[in-house]
Amino acid sequence: MPEERAGSTAPQEITAAAAQAAADAQALEVRAAVRQAVSVSVATGLYGISFGALSVVAGLDVLQTMALSLLMFSGGSQFALIGVIGAGGTPGAAVATAGLLGVRNTLYGAQLGPVLALDRWRKVLAAHVTIDESTAVATAQRSRRAARAGFWWTGVGIFVLWNLMTLAGALAGDALGDPAAWGLDAAASAAFLALLWPRLATRAMQLTAAAAVVVAAALIPVAPGGVPVLAAAAVAIVIGALTGRRHGRTPQEES
Amino acid sequence: MSPTTVWFVVLAASALCFALKLAGHLVPEHWLADERVARTAAMVTASLLAALVTVQTLGAGQAIVVDARLPALAVAAVALALRAPFIVVVVLAAATAAGLRALGWG
Numbered sequence: 001m002p003e004e005r006a007g008s009t010a011p012q013e014i015t016a017a018a019a020q021a022a023a024d025a026q027a028l029e030v031r032a033a034v035r036q037a038v039s040v041s042v043a044t045g046l047y048g049i050s051f052g053a054l055s056v057v058a059g060l061d062v063l064q065t066m067a068l069s070l071l072m073f074s075g076g077s078q079f080a081l082i083g084v085i086g087a088g089g090t091p092g093a094a095v096a097t098a099g100l101l102g103v104r105n106t107l108y109g110a111q112l113g114p115v116l117a118l119d120r121w122r123k124v125l126a127a128h129v130t131i132d133e134s135t136a137v138a139t140a141q142r143s144r145r146a147a148r149a150g151f152w153w154t155g156v157g158i159f160v161l162w163n164l165m166t167l168a169g170a171l172a173g174d175a176l177g178d179p180a181a182w183g184l185d186a187a188a189s190a191a192f193l194a195l196l197w198p199r200l201a202t203r204a205m206q207l208t209a210a211a212a213v214v215v216a217a218a219l220i221p222v223a224p225g226g227v228p229v230l231a232a233a234a235v236a237i238v239i240g241a242l243t244g245r246r247h248g249r250t251p252q253e254e255s
Numbered sequence: 256m257s258p259t260t261v262w263f264v265v266l267a268a269s270a271l272c273f274a275l276k277l278a279g280h281l282v283p284e285h286w287l288a289d290e291r292v293a294r295t296a297a298m299v300t301a302s303l304l305a306a307l308v309t310v311q312t313l314g315a316g317q318a319i320v321v322d323a324r325l326p327a328l329a330v331a332a333v334a335l336a337l338r339a340p341f342i343v344v345v346v347l348a349a350a351t352a353a354g355l356r357a358l359g360w361g
Contacts, residue, residue: 047341061258064265071269074276076304081268083307087314091260095268097303102272104300107293109279118280127277183352186327189312190348193328196304197335199297208298209305216306220314228314232306233299240295 026143033137033146037153040133044075045161047191051078052169054188057179058086062170069166073159074131076101076195083188084226093226100233108135115139115147129155204243211235323361327352 048069055065060082068078077098084094109130115138118126129152138151176182200206212232219228256264312324331348339347355361 043340043342047345050342050345059256060261060265064258064261067262067265068269071266072272074272076300077268077272080303080307081264083311085256085261085264087310088316091256091264091267094264095271097307098268099271099275100299101303102275104296105272105276106279107296109276110282110288111279113280123280124277127280128273130276130279181353181356183323183327183349183354183356185311186324186331186352187345187349189308189324189328190331190345191341192304192307192311193331194335194341194344196301196308199301199304204294205298205301209301212302212305213309216309217313217319220310220319221317225316228310229303229306232302236298236302237295240291240298 026145029141029143029146030149033141033150034153036140037137037150037157040137040154041157041161044133044158045165047075048162048165049169049172050187050191051075051082051162052166052171053173053176054079054169054184054191055082055166056170056173057176057184058082058188060085062167062174065170066163066167069163072098073128073162074102074105075162076132079188079191079195080229083192084229086188087225089226089229090224093224093230097226097229097233100230104132105130108132111135112138112151115144116151126151126155129159131155131158133158208236208239211239323352323355326355326361 051069052065055068055078056062060068068081072078072081080101081094081098084097089097109127112126112130112135113123116122116126134151134155137154138147141147141150173179173184176184179185196209200209212235215235216228216232219231223231308328312328313319313321327348330351331344334344334347352361
C-alpha cells in the first residue's frame with residue numbers, strides 16, 4: 001500500500017499525475033471516437049432518404065420499406081432486396097441476394113467480439129447494429145473504451161437516423177409519380193456504385209468486379225430476374241477459391 | 256410479387272440477415288480467421304454490388320437497354336472519384352437522367 005511508505009509522497013504524486021494524464025488521454029480518445037461516430041451517422045443516415053424513395057418506387061409499400069430499415073438494417077442487403085424485387089426477380093433470388101450481401105457482417109461480428117466483450121443479451125443488441133460503418137469506426141480506435149464508444153454511437157446513431165430518413169424518403173417517393181422522370185432508376189444504379197466504390201482498392205477486387213459486370217450483362221437476356229446477380233456471386237466464390245493458393249497477399253477491402 | 260409474397264420476402268430476408276450478424280458475435284473468432292474466407296467474402300460483396308450496378312443500369316426486364324441511366328452512372332463515377340458524399344452522388348445521377356429525359360433522350 002502506498003500509504004505505508006512514510007515520507008515518500010513525491011513518487012505517489014508523480015504516479016497520480018501520470019494516471020490522471022492517462023485518464024485524460026483516454027477520455028480525449030473516447031470523445032474523438034464519439035465525434036467521428038456522429039459525423040458518420042449523419043452522413044450515412046441521410047442516404048436513408050434515397051433508400052426509402054427507391055423502395056417505394058420498386059413496388060414495396062411504406063410499411064414494408066420501414067420493416068426493412070428496422071429489421072434488416074444493412075444498407076447493401078436492403079438496396080439489393082428492393083433491386084431484385086423491382087427487376088421482377090423471384091422471392092428466392094431476393095432473399096438469397098440480400099443474405100449473401102449480409103455474409104460480411106458475420107465476419108465483422110467475429111472481429112468485434114473480443115473488442116466489445118459483451119454478455120449474451122448485449123450481443124444480440126450489438127449484432128443488430130453490426131454494419132460496415134459501426135465496424136469501421138470501432139476498429140479504427142486505439143483503445144478498447146474508444147472502440148466500444150465508437151461502435152455503439154455509430155450503430156445506434158445510424159439506426160435512428162436511417163429509419164427516420166427512410167420514412168421521409170418513402171413518403172416522398174409515394175408522392176413523386178413517374179420514377180423515371182425523376183431519374184430514380186439511375187439513382188439506384190448510382191447507390192450501388194457508391195456502395196461498391198470503396199471496395200475497389202486493389203487490383204484483385206477490380207478484376208472480380210469486372211468479371212461480375214460481364215457475367216451479369218451476359219445473363220440478363222437469357223436468365224430470369226435475380227439470376228444474373230447470383231451468378232456473379234458464384235463467380236466471386238470460384239475466383240476466391242482459385243486465387244487463394246497462388247498469392248498470399250490480402251487485399252485491403254475494408255470500407 | 257403479391258403484397259403477401261413481398262412481406263414474406265422482407266421478413267425472411269431480415270431474419271436471415273440478423274442470423275448472419277449474430278452468428279459472427281457467437282462463433283469463436285478463429286473459425287473465421289482464415290484469410291481465404293475473409294478475402295472470398297469481400298469478393299462476393301464486391302461482385303454482387305457490381306452485378307447489381309449492371310442490372311440496374313442496363314436491364315429492362317430480360318432486355319439490355321442503353322438509355323439515360325448510363326450517362327447518369329458515368330456522372331456518379333466522376334463524383335465518386337472526386338470524393339463526393341453518397342447523397343450528392345445519388346442526387347447528381349438522378350438529376351442527369353431526369354435532365355436527359357426532359358430533353359427527350361433515354
